Amino acid sequence: xxxxxxxxxxxxxxxxxDCGDDSNHQPSIFSxxxxxxxxxxxxxLLASVGGLTAVASLxxxxxxxxxVFERSYTGPVYSDGIYLxxxxxxxxxxxxxxxxxxxxxxxxxxxxxxxxxxxxxxxxEDAYGGATNLEYTVSGYAxxxxxxxxxGCMVSNEDGETLVCPCHFGKFDPTAGAKVVGGPPSRxxxxxxxxxxxxxxxxxxxxxxxxVGPGGE
Numbered sequence: 001x002x003x004x005x006x007x008x009x010x011x012x013x014x015x016x017x018d019c020g021d022d023s024n025h026q027p028s029i030f031s032x033x034x035x036x037x038x039x040x041x042x043x044x045l046l047a048s049v050g051g052l053t054a055v056a057s058l059x060x061x062x063x064x065x066x067x068v069f070e071r072s073y074t075g076p077v078y079s080d081g082i083y084l085x086x087x088x089x090x091x092x093x094x095x096x097x098x099x100x101x102x103x104x105x106x107x108x109x110x111x112x113x114x115x116x117x118x119x120x121x122x123x124x125e126d127a128y129g130g131a132t133n134l135e136y137t138v139s140g141y142a143x144x145x146x147x148x149x150x151x152g153c154m155v156s157n158e159d160g161e162t163l164v165c166p167c168h169f170g171k172f173d174p175t176a177g178a179k180v181v182g183g184p185p186s187r188x189x190x191x192x193x194x195x196x197x198x199x200x201x202x203x204x205x206x207x208x209x210x211x212v213g214p215g216g217e
Contacts, residue, residue, distance in 0.1 A: 077116045077212060078192060078204035083108040084120065084143070091201040094139055097122040100161070102174075104146060107204070116212075117146035117154060118192060119163065120202070121174045131177030133209065136193040141202060143192035144178040147213040150185040163189070 084092045084105040092105055102121040122140045132142065144163075148155050153167035162181060163172040171182030178189035190208035197203045 076207040078107050078207045080205050082110065082204045083197070084118065084194065084202040084204065092120065094196060094200050094202070096120075096202075097141070099124055099140060102158070102163075104156075105143070105202075119144045119146045119155060119174070119189070121163075123161070123175055127175045129176060130173070131179050131188060132175065133177065133191055133193070136191050136205075136209070138195045138202070141194060142174060143194050143202075143204075144172070144174065144189040145192070145208055145212045146189075148185060149180075149187050149189060149214055150183070152213045155189065 085108045086092060086096075086103065086105060089109070091108070097103060097120065099122055102119060105118050105120045107116055107118070120141060120143050123142070125137070125140050128134060128137060128142065136142065146155050147153075148165040148167065148170050150165065150168055150170050153165050155163050155165045155170070155172065157164040157166050159171065161173075161175065163174055163178065164170070165172075165183070165185070169183045170180065170185040172178040172185070172189050173181045177191060180186070180188060187210070190210035190212060192208050193205045194202050195205050
């Protein structure tokens, strides 16, 4: 009998009917018909998760490109005496930029518009012309709304000295009043009148000379 049991053990994978009713083993998902189903379901799950991850990885940068300015505040964005500040809330001094550089600045906190983005550029004073309002510039600085006038995306790229919106490739010339030089926008970025305060920081002397963002034709 012991030999028969030994023979059964040799031929049995311990999960079949030959193991007898007294076996303590249960069918494994890796050895019966349910195993192939489980493996297929698991593979589908992995494929689905992988696909969702890929979509998410593509959507994240796309969301960054299409982030638009949502202004619920209906009053002026800037007014006379409002300081320009960087992302940390620090006021912008006259030596903040060198010629050819740019940065994003904001109006010093005011209700509802703390995050109104503005492009501050600096060029040689004699580089400005065209539709630039020279009375709005100071020490080579000019400031424009960062919100594209086509679809409201952020004008965050550049091609040489040209400002470029990454959403639909609208292009603006900051030395010519941010006029449109390429792409679908139908009007220039609004210019902000700026000057230097008595302590040497950049301040606005009024609001943008046109509506911010799309529309406003």
